Amino acid sequence: MGYGLGLVAAAAVLVGAGWVLPEWALFLAIVSLAKGLVVLGLVVLWRTGLVSFGQGLYYGLGAYTVGLLPQITGITDAVLLVATGTAIAGLVAFALGFLLSRYREIFFAMLCLAFAMILYGILVKTEALGSTDGFHVVAVTYLGYAPAIESANQVLYVFTAIVVVVLAGLVGRYLQSVTGQMTTAIRDNELRVEYLGFSVRRAVHTKFVIAGALAGAGGAIVATAIGHVDPEMVWWITSGEFVFVTILSGSGSVIAPFIGSTVFELLRSFALEYAPNFWQIIVGGSLLAVIMFLPGGLWSLVAKWRASGR
Amino acid sequence: MKSTIATKSRGGRARLLGLAAAATLAATIAPGATAQGSLKVGIVGFYTGAAAGPFGIPARNAAELVIEAMNAGKVPAPYQSAGAGGLQIDAVYIDESGGTAKVVTDYRNAVQRQGVEAFVGYISSGSCLAIAPVAEELATFTILFDCGTPRIFEDASYTYVFRTAATATMDGVGAARYVAAKFPDIKNYQGINQNYAWGQDSWRDFELAMKALLPNAKSEDSLFPKLFAGQYGAEISSLSVKRPNVLHSSLWGGDLESFVLQSSARALNRQTTMILTTGETTMFRLGSKLPDGIILGARGPYGVYARDSELNTWFRNAYQDRFATPPTYPSYQMAQALLGLKIAYDKAATAAGGSKPTSAQAADGLAGAEYEAFGTTVKMALGNGRQAITETAYGLSKFDKETGTATITDIIRFPAECVNPPDGAKSVEWIQGGMQGAKCD
Numbered sequence: 231m232g233y234g235l236g237l238v239a240a241a242a243v244l245v246g247a248g249w250v251l252p253e254w255a256l257f258l259a260i261v262s263l264a265k266g267l268v269v270l271g272l273v274v275l276w277r278t279g280l281v282s283f284g285q286g287l288y289y290g291l292g293a294y295t296v297g298l299l300p301q302i303t304g305i306t307d308a309v310l311l312v313a314t315g316t317a318i319a320g321l322v323a324f325a326l327g328f329l330l331s332r333y334r335e336i337f338f339a340m341l342c343l344a345f346a347m348i349l350y351g352i353l354v355k356t357e358a359l360g361s362t363d364g365f366h367v368v369a370v371t372y373l374g375y376a377p378a379i380e381s382a383n384q385v386l387y388v389f390t391a392i393v394v395v396v397l398a399g400l401v402g403r404y405l406q407s408v409t410g411q412m413t414t415a416i417r418d419n420e421l422r423v424e425y426l427g428f429s430v431r432r433a434v435h436t437k438f439v440i441a442g443a444l445a446g447a448g449g450a451i452v453a454t455a456i457g458h459v460d461p462e463m464v465w466w467i468t469s470g471e472f473v474f475v476t477i478l479s480g481s482g483s484v485i486a487p488f489i490g491s492t493v494f495e496l497l498r499s500f501a502l503e504y505a506p507n508f509w510q511i512i513v514g515g516s517l518l519a520v521i522m523f524l525p526g527g528l529w530s531l532v533a534k535w536r537a538s539g540r
Numbered sequence: 541m542k543s544t545i546a547t548k549s550r551g552g553r554a555r556l557l558g559l560a561a562a563a564t565l566a567a568t569i570a571p572g573a574t575a576q577g578s579l580k581v582g583i584v585g586f587y588t589g590a591a592a593g594p595f596g597i598p599a600r601n602a603a604e605l606v607i608e609a610m611n612a613g614k615v616p617a618p619y620q621s622a623g624a625g626g627l628q629i630d631a632v633y634i635d636e637s638g639g640t641a642k643v644v645t646d647y648r649n650a651v652q653r654q655g656v657e658a659f660v661g662y663i664s665s666g667s668c669l670a671i672a673p674v675a676e677e678l679a680t681f682t683i684l685f686d687c688g689t690p691r692i693f694e695d696a697s698y699t700y701v702f703r704t705a706a707t708a709t710m711d712g713v714g715a716a717r718y719v720a721a722k723f724p725d726i727k728n729y730q731g732i733n734q735n736y737a738w739g740q741d742s743w744r745d746f747e748l749a750m751k752a753l754l755p756n757a758k759s760e761d762s763l764f765p766k767l768f769a770g771q772y773g774a775e776i777s778s779l780s781v782k783r784p785n786v787l788h789s790s791l792w793g794g795d796l797e798s799f800v801l802q803s804s805a806r807a808l809n810r811q812t813t814m815i816l817t818t819g820e821t822t823m824f825r826l827g828s829k830l831p832d833g834i835i836l837g838a839r840g841p842y843g844v845y846a847r848d849s850e851l852n853t854w855f856r857n858a859y860q861d862r863f864a865t866p867p868t869y870p871s872y873q874m875a876q877a878l879l880g881l882k883i884a885y886d887k888a889a890t891a892a893g894g895s896k897p898t899s900a901q902a903a904d905g906l907a908g909a910e911y912e913a914f915g916t917t918v919k920m921a922l923g924n925g926r927q928a929i930t931e932t933a934y935g936l937s938k939f940d941k942e943t944g945t946a947t948i949t950d951i952i953r954f955p956a957e958c959v960n961p962p963d964g965a966k967s968v969e970w971i972q973g974g975m976q977g978a979k980c981d
Contacts, residue, residue: 254652261645354736357744361737363666363689364640366673366696379677452641458670462639498642499649506635507587 237399244391248384257455258499260387262492263394264451265475269487270401271441271448272476277405278437279417280334284342285472287349288319288442290464292449294353295319297459300368308370308389312450319446323439331435346464353461364460367453383455390451394488397447401440402484409433445472478520480527490528577896579627579885581607582650584643584661585686585874587635590768594793594821595663595686595870600633601863602871603660606878607631609858616850618912624882625889625897632656636663640670647671651678658682658885658902660877663870665689665737672701681884681899683906685877686870688839689741690967693923700903702926704880704918705873706960708738709967710932711790711817711839712745713959713975718835718934718952719786720753723813730784731762732775732799734791739764742790742817748971760784772799776806783811792818797826804831815934820844821868823937823946830946834937842872844948845933846915855914876913880906919956922963929960955979 244263251259268289275282292315299314300306330341354362369382377385404410412433415423420430453459462468479490497516501509524530583603586596607629609615613622623629632654634646643662650656658681662668668687673696675682682701684692688708692701719726729750733739743762750757760782763775779787787808791799796816803809809831820838823830838845843866846852855875859867867875887905888897897905908925911918921929935951958980961970970976 252652254649257648257652258645261641357737357740360669360691361740363669363691363737366669382677456641456644456670457673458640458644458666460640460666460670462666463641465639468639495645498638499645502635502646503649503654506633509635510588510637 233399233403237395240399241392241395244395245388248387248391253383256383256387258495259492260383260390260455261452262495263390263488264448264455265472265495266488266491267394267397267448267451268445268472269475269479269491270398270484271444272472273479273481273484273487274401274405274413274437274444275441276476276481277413277417278434280434280437281339281473281476282342282438282441283339283466283469283473284344284346285441285445286464286466286469287342287346288323288445289449289452289468289472290346290349290353290459290461291319291322292316292446292451293453293459293463294359295446296370296450296453297365297367298359306368306371307374308372308386308454311370311454312393312447315450315453316443316447319449320439320443323442324435327435327438327442330438331431343466343469346469347466350461350464350466353464360460362461364458364462367457367459369457370454386451386455390455393447393451397444398484398488401444404440405484409436413437474517478517478527480524480529482526482529482533486527486529486532489532493528577627578630579624579658579896580630580632580654580656581881582632582634582647582656582659582661583607583874584634584636584647584659584667585663586637587633589637590793591663592637594796594818594868596636598821598868599663599686599870599874602859602867602874603631603633603878605858605862606855606875610878610882616854619851619879619882621886625885625887625892627885627889627896629881634661636661636667640666643667644670644674647674648678651680656680658881658899660685660874660881662687665691668692668703672696672698675701679899681881681902683877683880686873688738690961693927694966697924698926700899702880702884702903702906702920702928703923704877704913704920704928706840706928706930706932706956707967708741708839709745709961709971710929710959711837712742713749713971714932714934714954715746715788715815715817715835715837716749716753717954717959717980719750719813719815721952722835722950723786724754726754726757726785726813728758728760728784729786729788730760730779730782731788732772732779732791733762733764733789734767734769734795735764736767739767739790743788745967745971746788746817748968749975752971752974757785768795770795770798772802776803776808779803779808780806780811785812787812787814788817789814790817792821797822800826800830800834804829809834818869819937821870824866824868827944827946828939828941830937830939832936832938835934836937836948837932837934838869838872839932840869840873840930841916841933841953842869843867843915845935845951845953846872849912849914851912851914872913872915876915876918879911879913880909880918883909883911917956921956922960929956931956932959955981 295315296311475490475494479486501512585599586592611628660683663686665687668684684703690707731743733743815835817837819836820843884902884906888901891901918928933953935948938949940947962977
């Protein structure tokens with residue numbers, strides 16, 4: 231009961247912020263929230279002790295779905311597009327999960343990376359899809375409503391906020407469930423979990439599908455916001471960036487990825503503005519600082535503040 | 541382009557009086573108006589990463605030089621009036637690295653947070669394709685200065701987006717015409733291009749143009765090493781076996797230098813005539829290490845291919861004095877785009893009658909214009925007056941041992957209408973159809 235109320239409150243706060251935020255911040259918020267979904271998926275995996283260096287695969291699948299589906303079928307409805315992108319990414323994760331759920335640690339990370347790079351290679355060789363230049367994404371509609379070009383971002387922001395709250399809410403629920411609670415147990419001792427009567431492989435497989443679907447949703451929303459898709463979304467640097475933000479965020483809460491993602495986008499945006507020639511050093515240096523001084527990520531600050539309040 | 545000094549001051553009565561005499565004098569020659577204040581212009585390019593050295597930094601250097609001179613009114617005639625439409629250009633440098641999503645986000649931030657009013661930039665075709673609709677949405681005057689893909693104005697039409705350099709179609713067609721003119725008896729040709737959009741498109745345009753111009757020469761299977769491969773041992777072995785008469789390559793930057801050094805070490809240049817469409821960017825860096833007799837391109841009549849003029853002499857000397865190296869084609873393309881910006885705002889200032897011109901007025905100012913730039917004449921002829929065509933030139937490398945500098949011989953120039961499609965035609969279809977309507981006299 232309290233959980234549902236919390237979600238409604240979170241949605242209200244997020245959507246309400248859309249009326250206060252300046253335009254540039256609104257766009258940054260859309261991208262941050264959408265990328266936060268990808269990071270949320272990584273957090274689910276990370277709690278199990280797994281890191282995927284190939285989330286770009288699912289992120290890109292979601293994005294290319296939004297780019298291609300309107301061209302093939304004529305569908306421009308954002309709800310359908312994002313749902314399809316999420317479903318396709320989830321299905322691919324499900325198929326690959328049969329193989330990947332057997333692996334752990336570096337082998338898991340590298341295999342994930344390998345699959346992402348296969349898709350990257352295919353996209354680069356596909357001249358019909360614009361190769362590395364990519365192609366445009368058409369303007370979307372919302373359940374039959376086509377916003378004017380000036381208010382398109384406002385509407386997309388509200389849509390994104392709702393999607394994020396719903397998905398984060400579902401993931402939060404899942405993490406509280408018995409199989410969800412199993413995540414940390416698997417990380418600590420797989421053998422014991424098996425002796426308790428749970429299938430570790432199935433649990434890992436499930437989490438992998440969740441992470442893939444979330445990445446697909448994130449990619450679909452980012453493609454809508456940017457209005458362009460290209461193979462760079464699948465590249466390992468994009469995947470690495472998500473891992474970067476995961477470390478920055480910390481795995482303490484389902485809210486953490488969105489805070490981390492927003493901080494990251496703001497950091498990069500202002501670093502670029504004030505240091506166009508060495509902004510990468512500022513971004514990289516901040517990660518080093520977080521690893522050294524906040525091993526639990528930015529969320530550990532919130533946790534600390536909460537603990538001191540009690 | 542005439543100089544305009546007439547001024548509408550917001551508060552400076554004394555200044556207004558001081559200028560009054562000059563203004564009336566000038567007004568009799570060229571009626572017009574200039575606005576006062578500054579214009580915040582975003583200058584975008586790769587300032588970090590692999591494309592910074594060959595493209596981003598030369599472009600940025602040119603931007604610094606030309607903007608400074610423009611603000612001070614020191615660019616030679618007909619661009620001697622200060623600023624753009626009287627406005628002092630306030631440049632904001634923005635890095636293009638980091639992927640399309642970041643590039644679009646930065647563009648929006650620049651407009652909505654930093655108050656940037658116009659843009660000159662973008663090297664990657666991917667960036668240009670992604671930015672054009674955003675510029676249109678935000679109604680912001682934007683000049684693309686270097687990116688090559690013809691898709692931008694062939695697949696869509698824009699109001700606020702311009703490109704003052706010709707598309708990459710010109711490079712492929714020009715290269716093929718040079719081969720057809722100088723080496724009409726070749727039996728076969730091959731390509732080595734990076735496996736991404738630029739390399740694939742460059743090879744496609746060259747191959748199609750060769751099929752139209754020299755239908756009897758055979759096109760061998762082209763090589764596509766990956767971007768930033770750096771090592772070409774296997775490719776060079778394969779080429780040494782096949783020995784194509786002509787080898788086309790659009791490699792650039794570090795890849796290009798590596799390939800030239802590795803292939804000349806194995807004497808590939810003596811077995812095949814190489815054509816390097818972006819070769820001009822590295823000719824001074826390689827110096828004597830660049831073998832003689834290689835066909836070099838500069839994506840237009842820029843750098844060593846620039847035509848003699850007062851503008852060119854000023855630009856070359858000022859650039860050489862300041863940066864201790866001659867300007868290469870990205871510098872010329874940037875400088876050319878900044879002249880486009882000036883023309884747009886000079887005309888727009890007249891239309892705005894002294895108040896600050898809008899992006900729409902600037903767009904009207906540049907649409908369909910024809911102007912003299914540092915290297916050549918720029919005609920905004922395609923895409924509703926928004927896409928430029930220029931002449932192009934190719935020539936053979938020749939290292940001058942006496943002066944110790946890289947030079948060019950056997951230059952052939954091709955008029956703009958000879959190497960660019962007519963308005964409304966799609967590049968690929970135009971080349972496939974035998975380049976109908978090309979005027980090469």
